[in-house]
Amino acid sequence: MKTKPESTRKSSSSVSIAPCLTDAGRILLGMTVGSGAICLFLPIFGVWTTCLLLFVTSLMIALIFRPHITITGRLPHRAVAGQTLTVRYTLTNHGRFSAFDLALRWIDLPMEIEYLDTARFLPCIRPGQSVEMKVRLHPTRRGQYQFFAPSCISTFPFHLFCSRGSAMARESLLVVPDFRPLESLGVSIARRYHRGGFLPAGRTGESPEYVGNRPFRPGDEPRKIDPRAWARLSTPVVKEYHEEYFGNVAIVLDTNVIFPGKTQPISQSNHAFEAAVSLTAAVAQNLSSHDNIVNVLTAGDKVYDLMVGRHINQFDRILEVLAGVELSLYAGFDSLPPALVDELANTSTVVYILLYWEPSRQQFIQQIAQKGCRSIVFVVNSHLPDISPADHRWIDVLQRIPAEQIQFIREQQP
Numbered sequence: 001m002k003t004k005p006e007s008t009r010k011s012s013s014s015v016s017i018a019p020c021l022t023d024a025g026r027i028l029l030g031m032t033v034g035s036g037a038i039c040l041f042l043p044i045f046g047v048w049t050t051c052l053l054l055f056v057t058s059l060m061i062a063l064i065f066r067p068h069i070t071i072t073g074r075l076p077h078r079a080v081a082g083q084t085l086t087v088r089y090t091l092t093n094h095g096r097f098s099a100f101d102l103a104l105r106w107i108d109l110p111m112e113i114e115y116l117d118t119a120r121f122l123p124c125i126r127p128g129q130s131v132e133m134k135v136r137l138h139p140t141r142r143g144q145y146q147f148f149a150p151s152c153i154s155t156f157p158f159h160l161f162c163s164r165g166s167a168m169a170r171e172s173l174l175v176v177p178d179f180r181p182l183e184s185l186g187v188s189i190a191r192r193y194h195r196g197g198f199l200p201a202g203r204t205g206e207s208p209e210y211v212g213n214r215p216f217r218p219g220d221e222p223r224k225i226d227p228r229a230w231a232r233l234s235t236p237v238v239k240e241y242h243e244e245y246f247g248n249v250a251i252v253l254d255t256n257v258i259f260p261g262k263t264q265p266i267s268q269s270n271h272a273f274e275a276a277v278s279l280t281a282a283v284a285q286n287l288s289s290h291d292n293i294v295n296v297l298t299a300g301d302k303v304y305d306l307m308v309g310r311h312i313n314q315f316d317r318i319l320e321v322l323a324g325v326e327l328s329l330y331a332g333f334d335s336l337p338p339a340l341v342d343e344l345a346n347t348s349t350v351v352y353i354l355l356y357w358e359p360s361r362q363q364f365i366q367q368i369a370q371k372g373c374r375s376i377v378f379v380v381n382s383h384l385p386d387i388s389p390a391d392h393r394w395i396d397v398l399q400r401i402p403a404e405q406i407q408f409i410r411e412q413q414p
Contacts, residue, residue, distance in 0.1 A: 019062040025160035028055055055160070062154075062161040067102060068095035069125070069152040075171050078319075081142045082178045084116065091122070091152060092130040099125045100156035104135055105164070110145050113173070114138040121155075139175040142277070142323045146172045176319040177274070179281040181289075213237045248347045249287050250295040253280050254354045254361070255328045272355055273327050275403035276380040280353045281322055283378075287351075288315040295347065298325055341368075349374040356381055369394045380406070 021029065032055050035048040073089035093099050102122040109115060116136040125131050135150075151165045213229050216236030229237040253276065280296075287294045296318055344350055350373050354361055357379050369375045376397040 019059065019066070019161035019163045022155060022159055022162050024158075025055075025058070028058075028160055054158070058158050058160040061157045062163050065097050065100065065154070065156055066095075066163045067099040067152050067154045067165060068093065069099060069102070069165055070094055071104070071150060071152060071165075073149070075173065078174045078176055078316075079137075079139050080178050081139055081175050083139075085137045085139065087135050087137060089133050089135065089150065090130055091125060091133055093125040093127055096127060098127060099152075099154055101154050101159070103153050103155075104133060104150040105153050106147060106150050108147050110147060112139060112141040112143065112175075113145060113147075114140060139173070141274075142175045142177045144172065144174050144324055146170055174320060174323055176323045177277045177281045179278040179285070182282045182286040212240050214240050248293045248295070248349075250297060250344050250347045250350045251280060251283055251287070252344070252350060252352050253277070253296070253298045253322075253325065254352070254356070255298050255325060256355065270327065272380050272403040275401075275406040276353050276355060276378075277322050277325060279378060279380060279401065279406055281319060283351050283353070284318045284322075285315055288318070294318065295343070296321060297344075344368050344373070347373055349376065351376045352378065354379045354381075366394055 028051060032048065032051040035044060035051055039045055039048050070092045071089050072092070073087060075087055076085065079085045089104060091102065091104075100123065102125060103120060104117075106115060114137070116138055120133075120135075122131060122133065139145075147170065149169045149171050153165070154163045155161070156163075213226055214237070216225065216238050220238050224238040226237045226239050255273070284294055284296060294314075298321075350365075350368055352361075352365060352375065354377060365375055365377065375395045377395050377399070379398075379400045380403055381400065
């Protein structure tokens with residue numbers, strides 16, 4: 001699956017809504033009303049007249065010079081959590097008058113996406129002129145977000161009223177987890193027969209391994225006949241190939257945060273879970289780059305089952321799934337359907353990303369390992385006691401990684 005290219009979003013704000021009061025405008029309105037009330041007792045008509053004249057003049061100018069701006073921008077399909085995203089927008093003035101004191105604003109930008117250029121204004125755009133404006137967005141958390149395109153505002157003339165264009169289009173942004181690629185998982189990936197041939201391989205021109213020749217038998221494909229060997233031996237001979245064996249690896253992400261007899265703050269659970277998702281992305285990237293078939297499963301309230309073939313672009317599908325994975329409160333490994341459990345037993349290696357180590361998880365991993373699968377277990381939790389060697393004698397690799405360590409590695413990457 002190829003990454004979607006950046007799509008051009010065009011949001012028209014040429015139809016402006018009525019100007020609204022800014023904080024300074026509310027103060028001036030309060031001064032106008034207050035001075036008008038005081039005029040009933042004290043002769044301060046000059047103060048009241050000045051405030052009223054300034055208020056009315058600002059409103060009339062704001063109505064006349066409302067911006068008629070068309071915004072054309074390029075929003076990328078995907079962003080990375082924690083990394084600042086720069087978006088270019090082109091503002092074109094289609095009005096009869098020049099537009100002054102212009103800025104871009106989102107009316108429903110999610111809290112997880114920060115707008116870093118809130119104080120940036122363009123001084124003027126003349127009629128028919130187009131100006132490019134770069135804005136910075138900082139997504140703080142992974143997920144799929146939908147919101148209205150930015151609209152153009154103007155606080156001309158005295159920053160008392162804000163004229164805003166109406167955003168007509170909606171935009172979407174996929175924020176994938178941040179991760180650092182892993183160099184090694186500590187164990188080699190064995191190969192097993194994969195039913196279905198080369199369809200999940202995802203590569204064109206790939207062929208099975210040639211192992212030798214054998215005499216022709218009824219039912220053999222004619223295209224496998226070796227003409228040179230036939231001429232040499234004077235009998236039909238066909239080429240024999242190795243069966244379709246692939247490195248089939250499964251990644252199981254634990255999403256359950258409620259453990260028997262244990263209490264943990266929800267903020268701490270979220271921190272550990274985000275670290276576990278980043279570690280899952282790093283493991284998936286390592287396996288995908290080494291020509292393996294990867295099956296991603298999540299154990300929780302909502303079970304995800306995604307199998308991708310041996311193709312570098314297939315990793316994008318894994319990131320899209322990990323972008324939408326959420327914590328679960330009550331379901332654990334028992335929520336996995338039996339068909340998925342049987343499928344795990346047929347894989348060569350299973351990588352477990354756990355948030356906790358307790359008997360039910362231990363039994364599940366042991367059940368799969370007894371079917372001949374290699375087991376790699378990562379426990380993302382810094383508040384666990386040391387695990388007894390007797391509890392993981394059937395695990396090839398067991399490593400406990402604190403969430404803080406994963407966060408530190410992400411911050412240190414270039």
